[in-house]
Amino acid sequence: MNFLTRFFLVFEGVGIALESLRTNKVRAFLTIAGVAIGVFVVVTMAAAVNGIRRSFEQDLENIGAETFQVFRRSIGFQACDGTDDTCPDRKNPPIRFNEWKTLQGLPSVESVIGSISGGGTFTYRDQVLQGISFDAYSPDWLSISAADIAPGRNFTANEHDAGRPVVLINDTLRAQLFSGLDPIGKQIRINGAPFTVIGIYNLKAGFIRSLEGRGPDTPRAIVPLNSAIRNLSLFRNGLSLAVRPRPGVARDIVVDDVVASLRAQRGLKPSQVNNFEIVPQERLLETFDQLFGAVFAVGLALSAVALLVGGVGVVGIMMISVTERTREIGVRKALGATRGTILWQFLVEAATLTLIGAASGLIVGAGLTALIRNYSSLPAELPMSAVIASLVAAAVTGVAFGMLPALRASRLDPVEALRHE
Numbered sequence: 087m088n089f090l091t092r093f094f095l096v097f098e099g100v101g102i103a104l105e106s107l108r109t110n111k112v113r114a115f116l117t118i119a120g121v122a123i124g125v126f127v128v129v130t131m132a133a134a135v136n137g138i139r140r141s142f143e144q145d146l147e148n149i150g151a152e153t154f155q156v157f158r159r160s161i162g163f164q165a166c167d168g169t170d171d172t173c174p175d176r177k178n179p180p181i182r183f184n185e186w187k188t189l190q191g192l193p194s195v196e197s198v199i200g201s202i203s204g205g206g207t208f209t210y211r212d213q214v215l216q217g218i219s220f221d222a223y224s225p226d227w228l229s230i231s232a233a234d235i236a237p238g239r240n241f242t243a244n245e246h247d248a249g250r251p252v253v254l255i256n257d258t259l260r261a262q263l264f265s266g267l268d269p270i271g272k273q274i275r276i277n278g279a280p281f282t283v284i285g286i287y288n289l290k291a292g293f294i295r296s297l298e299g300r301g302p303d304t305p306r307a308i309v310p311l312n313s314a315i316r317n318l319s320l321f322r323n324g325l326s327l328a329v330r331p332r333p334g335v336a337r338d339i340v341v342d343d344v345v346a347s348l349r350a351q352r353g354l355k356p357s358q359v360n361n362f363e364i365v366p367q368e369r370l371l372e373t374f375d376q377l378f379g380a381v382f383a384v385g386l387a388l389s390a391v392a393l394l395v396g397g398v399g400v401v402g403i404m405m406i407s408v409t410e411r412t413r414e415i416g417v418r419k420a421l422g423a424t425r426g427t428i429l430w431q432f433l434v435e436a437a438t439l440t441l442i443g444a445a446s447g448l449i450v451g452a453g454l455t456a457l458i459r460n461y462s463s464l465p466a467e468l469p470m471s472a473v474i475a476s477l478v479a480a481a482v483t484g485v486a487f488g489m490l491p492a493l494r495a496s497r498l499d500p501v502e503a504l505r506h507e
Contacts, residue, residue: 114439117403120396121443121483122450124389125476129451131385132472134458135378137465142374146367149230149328152337155365156181156189156327156344178361180323185351189329192347194340199328200224200311204320206277208307210263218259220276220307222314230328231289238270238285241310249316252309253281259305260286279317281309337366393479396443397487400436404491408432425496432495436488437481444480448473 159175183200190198205219221227225243228235241252253276260269269283289302314320331340341364348362419428451468458466 114399114403117396117399117439118443118446120392120394120399121440121480122396122447124392124396125444125447125480126451126454127385127389127392128476128479129448129468129472130454131382133451133455133466133468134464135382136469136472137459137467138378139374140467141465143371146370149367150330151367152331152340153230154329154337154341154367155370156329156348157363157365158323158326160363175361175363178363179352181325181327181362183322183325185348186325186327188351189327189344189347192340192343194332194335194343196330196332197226197229198224199227199230199330200325201227201328202311202314202320202322202324202326204314204318206318207275208259208263208305209275209278210272213263213265215259215262215305218305218307220253220309220314222309222311222318222320224311227308229330233287233289235285235287238283240285246310246312249312250310251279251281251313251317252284254285254287254308255283256287256289256302256304256306258303259307262305276307276309277318281313281317341366393483396440397483400439400484400487401490403439404432404436404488405494408491408495429492429496432492433485433488436492437484440480440484441477444477448476 158180159178186198186200189195200223202222203219204222205217208215208218225241225246228240235254238254240254241250244250245252253274255263255269263269263274264272269286272283273280274283275281287308289306309318315322329340329344331337345360345364349360352361354361455466455468458464
């Protein structure tokens with residue numbers, strides 16, 4: 087079968103498939119709907135996961151590609167939630183302030199940012215806001231955060247070390263607490279303790295950090311770490327560290343220095359494992375991929391069910407088409423059409439039905455993706471790989487489920503087919 091003949095059969099198969107849509111509206115609709123739903127689920131979830139991942143990567147870039155974290159115990163899927171016996175890292179000692187100070191003095195380290203999270207009640211005059219979260223940072227927190235401070239300023243190292251009761255608030259907290267008033271220099275109370283507002287910060291957080299309550303739409307504040315411990319009785323054992331290597335020093339070297347320093351301070355023997363956790367940026371990205379990979383797998387399972395429904399519809403429509411066109415098949419075979427020609431024509435017809443469903447699902451999915459991207463904080467973005475995979479899956483579904491009717495058509499005896507009424 088030469089190229090022109092094959093092209094003609096493709097064109098003819100598409101035309102017959104479109105005619106089947108008109109003559110078998112209900113069955114055709116069920117087939118298209120099944121495939122469309124499957125494709126819609128895949129492309130929508132792929133768009134959401136792809137957008138969230140890019141946003142998360144941007145958050146990591148803001149922290150710094152070479153920056154790594156030091157935690158008391160494992161995070162993400164590596165974390166253990168059992169008992170002390172089944173989860174040895176539950177017995178890990180907390181990161182101590184003297185350990186933090188020692189790490190700051192390492193020659194290979196540019197800075198070590200300490201942080202502890204807390205929350206409580208914020209009060210200004212008769213305005214009371216409960217359940218407001220805050221972050222307690224060391225003065226150089228801006229080096230790992232994509233944030234602007236305007237109006238106002240950041241707290242100084244002297245204010246931090248002296249435990250001065252100063253605070254920065256974001257725009258959302260300012261709007262809720264001050265109702266349009268200029269907050270700079272005003273005194274508020276955090277859990278009853280007086281703090282002076284010295285600045286308004288705007289954090290350019292991605293979707294993941296927004297889910298954590300750190301986005302610009304969530305009322306939040308930042309206080310000096312020593313101030314929070316001294317004035318707010320913040321739990322010191324929640325300290326975590328972000329280590330930035332000195333420019334020109336490889337991160338692996340800095341990691342080795344930090345590990346050696348902490349092991350020496352904790353008196354660990356060479357045979358003993360670390361009782362702290364070093365988390366590089368790639369580890370955070372791996373945790374993200376594991377989490378959303380599981381979510382995406384569920385979506386694929388749901389879409390597979392929908393494609394199965396569409397495939398069953400293809401079998402039904404194509405069987406009816408074979409029955410209705412038995413005499414036509416006999417005429418074609420009498421005129422010299424081979425089994426391969428008949429098989430090819432019916433497979434093209436089946437693939438056309440499922441591709442129409444896939445196109446419908448793609449259009450709806452792309453439209454929903456645009457709405458989500460424009461009217462929510464979710465940076466949904468449809469990857470081209472998902473589009474191509476959806477079309478290929480739909481075509482394969484059409485060919486796979488259309489194979490049985492196509493084989494039946496190709497094997498019809500031409501004499502018997504011509505006698506068919």
